[in-house]
Amino acid sequence: xxxxxxxxxxxxxxxxxxxxxxxxxxxxxxxxxxxxxxxxxxxxxxxxxxxxxxxxxxxxxxxxxxxxxxxxxxxxxxxx
Amino acid sequence: xxxxxxxxxxxxxxxxxxxxxxxxxxxxxxxxxxxxxxxxxxxxxxxxxxxxxxxxxxxxxxxxxxxxxxxxxxxxxxxxxxxxxxxxxxxxxxxxxxxxxxxxxxxxxxxxxxxxxxxxxxxxxxxxxxxxxxxxxxxxxxxxxxxxxxxxxxxxxxxxxxxxxxxxxxxxxxxxxxxxxxxxxxxxxxxxxxxxxxxxxxxxxxxxxxxxxxxxxxxxxxxxxxxxxxxxxxxxxxxxxxxxxxxxxxxxxxxxxxxxxxxxxxxxxxxxxxxxxxxxxxxxxxxxxxxxxxxxxxxxxxxxxxxxxxxxxxxxxxxxxxxxxxxxxxxxxxxxxxxxxxxxxxxxxxxxxxxxxxxxxxxxxxxxxxxxxxxxxxxxxxxxxxxxxxx
Numbered sequence: 001x002x003x004x005x006x007x008x009x010x011x012x013x014x015x016x017x018x019x020x021x022x023x024x025x026x027x028x029x030x031x032x033x034x035x036x037x038x039x040x041x042x043x044x045x046x047x048x049x050x051x052x053x054x055x056x057x058x059x060x061x062x063x064x065x066x067x068x069x070x071x072x073x074x075x076x077x078x079x080x
Numbered sequence: 081x082x083x084x085x086x087x088x089x090x091x092x093x094x095x096x097x098x099x100x101x102x103x104x105x106x107x108x109x110x111x112x113x114x115x116x117x118x119x120x121x122x123x124x125x126x127x128x129x130x131x132x133x134x135x136x137x138x139x140x141x142x143x144x145x146x147x148x149x150x151x152x153x154x155x156x157x158x159x160x161x162x163x164x165x166x167x168x169x170x171x172x173x174x175x176x177x178x179x180x181x182x183x184x185x186x187x188x189x190x191x192x193x194x195x196x197x198x199x200x201x202x203x204x205x206x207x208x209x210x211x212x213x214x215x216x217x218x219x220x221x222x223x224x225x226x227x228x229x230x231x232x233x234x235x236x237x238x239x240x241x242x243x244x245x246x247x248x249x250x251x252x253x254x255x256x257x258x259x260x261x262x263x264x265x266x267x268x269x270x271x272x273x274x275x276x277x278x279x280x281x282x283x284x285x286x287x288x289x290x291x292x293x294x295x296x297x298x299x300x301x302x303x304x305x306x307x308x309x310x311x312x313x314x315x316x317x318x319x320x321x322x323x324x325x326x327x328x329x330x331x332x333x334x335x336x337x338x339x340x341x342x343x344x345x346x347x348x349x350x351x352x353x354x355x356x357x358x359x360x361x362x363x364x365x366x367x368x369x370x371x372x373x374x375x376x377x378x379x380x381x382x383x384x385x386x387x388x389x390x391x392x393x394x395x396x397x398x399x400x401x402x403x404x405x406x407x408x409x410x411x412x413x414x415x416x417x418x419x420x421x422x423x424x425x426x427x428x429x430x431x432x433x434x435x436x437x438x439x440x441x442x443x444x445x446x447x448x449x450x451x452x453x454x455x456x457x458x459x460x461x462x463x464x465x466x467x468x469x470x471x
Binding site for chain 2: 007009010011012013014015018019022043044045046048049052053064066068069070071072
């Protein structure tokens with residue numbers, strides 16, 4: 001499975017969420033087939049709630065992990 | 081009761097402490113008032129605005145309690161005036177500005193504290209915009225005079241000629257029932273994976289206490305924007321002396337009240353760059369909010385300077401900041417003063433400002449979608465189906 005990393009740290013609110021939704025929608029069929037996994041790098045605390053909520057409501061599996069350097073990594077992939 | 085220390089030392093220390101607490105709380109809960117208003121229209125999300133309603137209603141109850149116990153030096157607070165058309169127009173432009181800048185005047189401060197280069201850009205824009213107001217001040221002051229309704233009356237209670245307790249009770253009782261029904265169906269809770277996350281409704285209660293503490297100890301609710309005008313005036317007086325001398329706004333001294341805690345001498349201040357009571361109160365508050373947020377971020381290991389973002393976002397932050405700074409003088413005063421100071425007193429000007437800011441947040445959201453260049457992010461396809469699922 002290919003992992004696509006998208007760095008949206010420091011972006012204007014709500015660009016973080018908008019970019020994430022755009023990327024998810026643009027790769028919807030690849031994501032659903034399990035051919036690709038998206039990995040968003042964010043440092044917007046609000047988006048640690050909104051991106052997982054939106055993605056999981058769209059039917060994807062979401063995993064959030066805080067990184068030592070103080071930002072968050074949100075993985076969005078097909079549900080197993 | 082009066083204090084023996086210099087009034088400015090007391091006011092400054094209290095404001096610094098209140099600012100530190102507010103900045104900490106806002107960072108933990110990402111209490112973005114601009115986002116709350118924007119998301120009503122942009123994403124049809126209402127969770128955050130509910131916490132804002134809680135903040136206003138709790139503040140309303142606390143201010144009224146403070147008034148009844150005789151703890152307020154001046155009622156209504158200083159720097160609140162009779163309603164004018166300027167409140168709606170200023171609020172509308174302010175709403176657009178705060179959405180484009182990604183944060184209101186205090187949102188900009190707490191985001192700046194946690195290291196956002198965009199918010200630092202918006203901060204500079206705020207000062208420039210506040211300075212631009214000086215150019216239109218004489219004409220705008222005349223417009224305010226012409227469009228003032230109910231001269232000399234600030235609150236709805238004053239307009240109706242009734243005791244403020246009646247109007248406050250008429251709003252707080254149904255609002256409390258509404259807030260309780262939201263609480264019962266868990267409509268305040270926000271999912272979040274952020275470490276050390278503070279639920280926004282808890283932040284709202286903390287901020288209501290902070291605002292009430294300010295109204296009693298400082299004599300006024302929280303305010304920051306006069307200091308932005310002061311900074312602009314200071315820069316103009318240093319760089320453009322002749323031009324500065326012709327600007328009448330900087331010689332105004334609108335603040336003049338006797339505060340029960342700081343003794344018989346009146347506290348005075350205005351937008352000019354002098355170090356007066358406004359500066360003594362607001363500058364420590366501003367420093368406190370930025371530092372409180374930075375402290376919160378540092379404790380979580382999240383204090384990092386982030387600046388690598390698309391150039392157009394810098395342009396948006398600067399443009400939004402300038403518009404917001406200008407509008408905060410047109411309105412006159414910003415969202416914090418109106419929404420967390422005037423609205424809880426049911427000041428008619430602040431209610432007009434609220435109407436304006438709602439319209440501005442709607443239009444600002446539409447503009448933002450076009451200007452960000454990220455597309456709508458499939459808001460219709462994504463989030464609206466989200467809502468169906470959630471329902």
